Amino acid sequence: MTTDTKLVLVVDDDLAIQSFLKVALMDEGYQVMLAGNGAVALDLIAKTPPNVVILDMKMPVMDGWAFLKVYCASKLPTAPVISISANVGELGTVECASHFLSKPFNLDSLITLVEQYTSQN
Amino acid sequence: MNPSNPTADSEPTISALSREADQMREQNAFLRTALHDMRNSLTLIIGYVQYLKKNYAGVLDELALGFLDDADDSGLKLTRITNAVSQVLYIQDHGLNRVPLDMGQIVGTVCKRLDPIIVERGAQLEIPTEWPHVLGEARFIETVWFNLFSNALIYGGQSPHITLSTTPLAHTDPKLIRFSMRDQGPGLSAEGRTLMFTPFPRLSPERSEALGLGLYVARKIVESAGGSVGVETEPGHGATFSFSLPAAD
Numbered sequence: 001m002t003t004d005t006k007l008v009l010v011v012d013d014d015l016a017i018q019s020f021l022k023v024a025l026m027d028e029g030y031q032v033m034l035a036g037n038g039a040v041a042l043d044l045i046a047k048t049p050p051n052v053v054i055l056d057m058k059m060p061v062m063d064g065w066a067f068l069k070v071y072c073a074s075k076l077p078t079a080p081v082i083s084i085s086a087n088v089g090e091l092g093t094v095e096c097a098s099h100f101l102s103k104p105f106n107l108d109s110l111i112t113l114v115e116q117y118t119s120q121n
Numbered sequence: 122m123n124p125s126n127p128t129a130d131s132e133p134t135i136s137a138l139s140r141e142a143d144q145m146r147e148q149n150a151f152l153r154t155a156l157h158d159m160r161n162s163l164t165l166i167i168g169y170v171q172y173l174k175k176n177y178a179g180v181l182d183e184l185a186l187g188f189l190d191d192a193d194d195s196g197l198k199l200t201r202i203t204n205a206v207s208q209v210l211y212i213q214d215h216g217l218n219r220v221p222l223d224m225g226q227i228v229g230t231v232c233k234r235l236d237p238i239i240v241e242r243g244a245q246l247e248i249p250t251e252w253p254h255v256l257g258e259a260r261f262i263e264t265v266w267f268n269l270f271s272n273a274l275i276y277g278g279q280s281p282h283i284t285l286s287t288t289p290l291a292h293t294d295p296k297l298i299r300f301s302m303r304d305q306g307p308g309l310s311a312e313g314r315t316l317m318f319t320p321f322p323r324l325s326p327e328r329s330e331a332l333g334l335g336l337y338v339a340r341k342i343v344e345s346a347g348g349s350v351g352v353e354t355e356p357g358h359g360a361t362f363s364f365s366l367p368a369a370d
Contacts, residue, residue, distance in 0.1 A: 014161055020168050027176055058157065086160035087153070087207075104164040104200055107171040 006118040007031045009050035009079075011041040011067070013059040021054060028111055030118070036060075038067025042076070049077040051118045054110075055097070057085040072096040080117040082110070149210055156203050156210070163203070167196035205334040208264060209341050217258045217345045221369045224252035224300075227259055228285070231266040235274065243280040253287055253298045254369035257346040262366070265342050268335035269302050269362050276360075277304035290365060297348060301363040308354040317352050339364065 008030045010021045015036075022032045033050060035041035039062040041053070053071075057064030064083060072078065080098035084105060099113055133141070170192045178186060228248060232239065239246070273283045282305045290297040309317065318340040340350045343364040354360035 016165055017161065017168075020165055020172070024168070024172050027172075086157045086164070103160045104167045104196065107168055107175065 005029070005031050006051040007033065007048065008114060008118070009033045009035060009041060009044060009053045011035045011038065011053060011059070011064075012056035012084075013037060014056070017056070024107060024111070025114065028114075030114065038062030038064065038070070041067060042070060042074075045071070045076050045079075050079050052079050052114055053081045054114070055081050055083050057083055058087065068096045080120070082113055082117070084110075149214060152206065152210055156207050159203055160200075163196055163200055167193065167200070170196060202334065205338045208261070208338055212261070212341055212345045217261055217342065219256040219346060219367065220258065222255055222257050222259055222262060222366075224255065224262075225250075227263050228252075228266055231263055231270055234267065235270055238271075238274050242274050242277075244274055244277070245280065245282045247282075247284040249285060249287060253289070255298050255366040256369050257366050261342045262346070265339040265364060268339045269364075271335060272362065273302055273304040273306070276306045278306040278359075281306065289368070293365075295347070296368040297365040298368050299363050299365045301361050303359060303361040305359045308356045308358050308360050309352065310356055314352055314354060318350050336362075 006029075008025050010018055010025070010032060012018050012021070013036050018034045018036075022034060025032050033044055033048065035044055037059045038055075041055075042062075044050075045053075055064050055067065064085070068081065068083075071081070081096070082099045082101060083097040084101045084103055086103040098117060101110060101113070170189050173181070174186065174189050174193065181189070232246065232248075238244075270283070274281060277283055284303045286301050286303070288299045288301070290299050318336045320334060320337045336350075343350050343366070347367045348365035350362070350364045352360055352362050
């Protein structure tokens with residue numbers, strides 16, 4: 001990884017969606033880390049702070065809301081969080097996240113958001 | 122009939138109502154889970170189609186790219202169906218917030234979202250510059266306008282002329298404001314009027330572009346906000362779709 005390669009952390013318990021986002025983001029030149037739940041994500045962030053986090057909300061062990069509660073109150077470097085959810089009812093109710101996208105999302109819209117947030121830090 | 126209680130045989134008991142409510146909750150929970158899993162699967166289907174279109178356009182021929190466009194369109198159509206079902210379920214479970222709305226901003230957002238179709242159809246819009254103050258939940262009222270606008274753009278005839286207006290309704294308690302959208306399209310038959318705002322199949326081959334769910338969703342949202350929906354139309358003379366919401370003052 002070169003010093004200016006941006007790092008994206010994808011947090012989703014669906015392995016197929018993890019793989020898809022990894023392929024799509026790496027094709028755009030990003031380095032990608034993967035986590036299957038919020039607790040694993042917090043461990044990864046403490047060791048290797050990402051430039052942006054893509055966060056699914058409904059996950060086992062530690063879901064997106066529990067992750068955000070800890071992440072946003074912590075002294076961890078707070079990279080912007082793009083929340084993604086397959087539950088339409090959650091739309092607009094995610095506190096502290098920088099942006100919310102409902103699943104299924106438009107790939108170009110997600111990549112534009114990642115570009116926008118990674119260019120800020 | 123039970124003579125000591127004349128209503129006992131005809132009215133449901135509390136335990137029957139409770140059982141019915143439990144069944145409804147279970148059914149809605151099942152639907153929510155199914156929708157969640159469908160949307161996750163759609164994320165992959167649409168995502169990979171868009172990925173292929175973005176990254177493999179140079180090595181695919183025109184026919185293959187056309188297949189991908191069709192797959193993408195079908196994915197988006199399925200997404201709209203899951204959105205419609207999700208919204209109706211959400212309203213059933215939670216109802217709507219009733220807070221003051223900036224209707225000008227909501228209509229502006231809808232016009233922006235529909236701008237590509239407005240341009241493609243050569244539509245002319247007449248939109249009020251001032252809006253009355255009403256109560257509702259912005260994201261859902263945006264859906265109502267979006268669905269009515271989509272309907273008018275698709276069925277409003279060639280280069281549709283769409284006129285929006287507002288009127289306070291007399292003698293209503295609470296006070297209601299009516300919002301109307303008039304188009305110059307072919308209008309609807311009596312049967313069409315009856316089926317409007319219901320979840321029944323599309324009315325005719327000419328209406329095949331729509332999903333047939335949008336106006337039903339609009340009705341559920343508006344009724345949950347304390348208003349009602351309606352349509353005035355005659356075949357050959359356009360249609361005026363309207364909805365009402367409680368006034369904020």
